Structure formats: C-alpha cells, structure tokens
Amino acid sequence: MxxxxxxxxxxxxxxxxxxxxxxxxxxxxxxxxxxxxxxxxxxxxxxxxxxxxxxxxxxxxxxxxxxxxxxxxxxxxRHTLKGREISFTAPLKKPKILGRAISKSNFVTFLKNNYYTDPLKKPKKSQIDKLLNSLVLGNPPSIRSENSIKIASHGAWVTWSKNKNNNDPFFFAKSPKRVYKVCASLGLDDRQTRQAHFLLRYNYDNIKLHFPTIADAGLFPYFYHPPEDELHGLTRPYQPQRVLSDGLKTFKRWLKRRPEAVHSPTKTISDLNLPLELLAG
Structure with a gap:
C-alpha cells in the first residue's frame, strides 16, 4: 500500500x-x-x-x-523536502559532484530576485551580466557579497554520475545538441530545448539528499516515481519516439533515466565549481 x-x-x-x-x-x-x-x-x-x-x-x-x-x-x-532521505550505503556509492541544469533566462530571473536579501531591491541588468560573465570565465565574483547568493529558492533538483570513469553529472551530453540531450535525459520542460542553459556543478559534501515527491514536483507533470526497491530518485526522459521525430537517431547511447534527488536550498554562488558552463541553445 x-x-x-x-x-x-x-x-x-x-x-x-x-x-x-x-x-x-x-x-x-x-x-x-x-x-x-x-x-x-x-x-x-x-x-x-x-x-x-x-x-x-x-x-x-x-x-x-x-x-x-x-x-x-x-x-x-509547504511540503517540499519531505521525501525519505537517500542512504549512500553499499551498493550505492556517494556522488562526487552534483549537477543542476537551468535555462539561462530562468537563472537570470532567479538571480535578479535573489541578488539582495531585501526583496524590494533589484540589481541592474549590468550587475547580473557581470556576475555571470565572471563565473563563465572561471573567476569568482568581484563583489564579495555575491558569493552568498543562493542558487535555489525551494528544493534544488540534482543529478549525478554513476559512471565509475567519469564524475561529471552531464558526461552523457556530448555534441551535437547538448542542450537537447540534457533536457531530454533529465525530463526538463520540452519548451526549453532550444534555449541556452547553465550547467551548475558543485561538490557533494554530505548534504542530505531526498527522494523527490509530488510536493517537490508541484504542477510539473513529467515527474517519475521510481520502483519501491530503487535506491534514489530517477528522471523521466522524453519518449524515444519524440526524440526520433526531433532528428536524434542515436538516442540509445544517452537517453536513459538518470539519478535524481532534491536537497535544501542552502548552496550559494561560492559553492559552484568554476568555470560555470553555458550551453548555447
């Protein structure tokens, strides 16, 4: 039951x-x-x-x-992060790096709304552009306070690699159409497959990871319930027929369910592994 x-x-x-x-x-x-x-x-x-x-x-x-x-x-x-905690005990190994994919437009909007602790204050567009350009070039923020900007507001959805030879959460998304492969494998909004995306990576530091639930998903429909004996959450990739119709015939190499979890929104700009990667849409 x-x-x-x-x-x-x-x-x-x-x-x-x-x-x-x-x-x-x-x-x-x-x-x-x-x-x-x-x-x-x-x-x-x-x-x-x-x-x-x-x-x-x-x-x-x-x-x-x-x-x-x-x-x-x-x-x-009101009920996010109420899924059971993922236990990294044998045979499930702890990830080295956690990864999140977010469209450039959504991340820019998020930073605008969270740049200051006072929600009534908003940064100039030039401030956000300068911060992101610095991160993409591999440089930490020039303004010290920018390091403390959180990179998620509710539960942060993450994935990781279970490939023993590659710790990069996005190792599977090779050229061409890298954005599409990330969106399709992680089950992201299919309206964003032509948009530029940031790939956020940060080291796993034993932060509690939870199974995602319907409360975390909210009104997002493409959420997947893993089997009861699964050791972590799983993504819901696009259907193969959809991927074929979009012209990606070699989907069997990369279109697979990926590990998935949510964690508390405590990570900040200072936690990101640099350089921040921006995939062109």
Whole structure:
C-alpha cells in the first residue's frame, strides 16, 4: 500500500468519495492526467504531508480546475523536502559532484530576485551580466557579497554520475545538441530545448539528499516515481519516439533515466565549481 492509499484511509468514506471525484475530474485534462497519476503512485512523501495534500484536494472539491491547481501548488510548497532521505550505503556509492541544469533566462530571473536579501531591491541588468560573465570565465565574483547568493529558492533538483570513469553529472551530453540531450535525459520542460542553459556543478559534501515527491514536483507533470526497491530518485526522459521525430537517431547511447534527488536550498554562488558552463541553445 503506497502513501496515497494509506493517507486516503484516514478520511471518511464520504470524504474519500469526494477526493476521488476531484481526481477523476482533474484526470480528464491532459495536463491533469499526469498529475493525478503521480498523486496515486506517491510512495516517498511523509504520510502526514500526503494527508494534507489530499485534504487540500477535498477542500477544493467545488473549485474550477485553474483554482484547484493554484491551491494545490501552494500546498505543495509547504511540503517540499519531505521525501525519505537517500542512504549512500553499499551498493550505492556517494556522488562526487552534483549537477543542476537551468535555462539561462530562468537563472537570470532567479538571480535578479535573489541578488539582495531585501526583496524590494533589484540589481541592474549590468550587475547580473557581470556576475555571470565572471563565473563563465572561471573567476569568482568581484563583489564579495555575491558569493552568498543562493542558487535555489525551494528544493534544488540534482543529478549525478554513476559512471565509475567519469564524475561529471552531464558526461552523457556530448555534441551535437547538448542542450537537447540534457533536457531530454533529465525530463526538463520540452519548451526549453532550444534555449541556452547553465550547467551548475558543485561538490557533494554530505548534504542530505531526498527522494523527490509530488510536493517537490508541484504542477510539473513529467515527474517519475521510481520502483519501491530503487535506491534514489530517477528522471523521466522524453519518449524515444519524440526524440526520433526531433532528428536524434542515436538516442540509445544517452537517453536513459538518470539519478535524481532534491536537497535544501542552502548552496550559494561560492559553492559552484568554476568555470560555470553555458550551453548555447
């Protein structure tokens, strides 16, 4: 019995029926069908958090889908990093380097919003450009305070290499179309495959890594629940048919599920391995 099934038992028969009705209605939407499947298969989220997510769905039983999704997303934010902790004991080896991929536009926006601890203050575009150019060239920030800028606001999604001969989390993404291969393998938003991406790498320092859950995923539909006996989270790559239609015929060499986890947003600019890599879109 998974966490969804366990949590559902804590509700009355009438409440269970109402929750199922909400899910049935949501499932008719193409986008919602992915989310409902993920909810019903959740097995790593703390039971108390699973109950609260279902309670939110019950409270939204009379709301239209856009309102439901807004309320659900906000509730998910309250339960991030509540997946079970990944244990690096034999046969699972500790990673050397953790990696994150983020589109250039999203990272620039994030830095603008988090450059100052005061949310009302915003940096100039030239400040962000100078910081990123410095990092790409392999130089630490020229302004000392920039070292303390966090590089994630909620849970940070990361991957790593299990290749004993290569510790680079993105070793599989060789030319050509490196951005596409990163997005396809990690299951990132397929609308970003033509955009420039930063590859963030930092050393694993025993920070707690958690199995990603539906709460971490929020409204992102392409989330994958690993088998119960899996030792860590797994990405949900694009379907082979999709990759073939995009002209990448050698996908079998690199299109595989990659290790996946989330950790607390404590990492800062000073933790990045330099130079910061920018992949052209």
């Amino acid at each position: 998974n966490k969804y099934e366990q949590a559902l038992l804590s509700f009355t028969p009438i409440e269970q029926s109402e929750i199922q009705t909400v899910l049935d209605k949501w499932e008719k939407d193409v986008f919602g069908s992915y989310l409902v499947t993920n909810i019903k298969n959740e097995n790593n989220l703390e039971l108390s958090s699973m109950k609260k997510l279902l309670w939110k769905l019950y409270r939204c039983k009379d709301k239209k889908t856009p309102e439901l999704e807004k309320e659900y997303k906000l509730e998910c934010y």
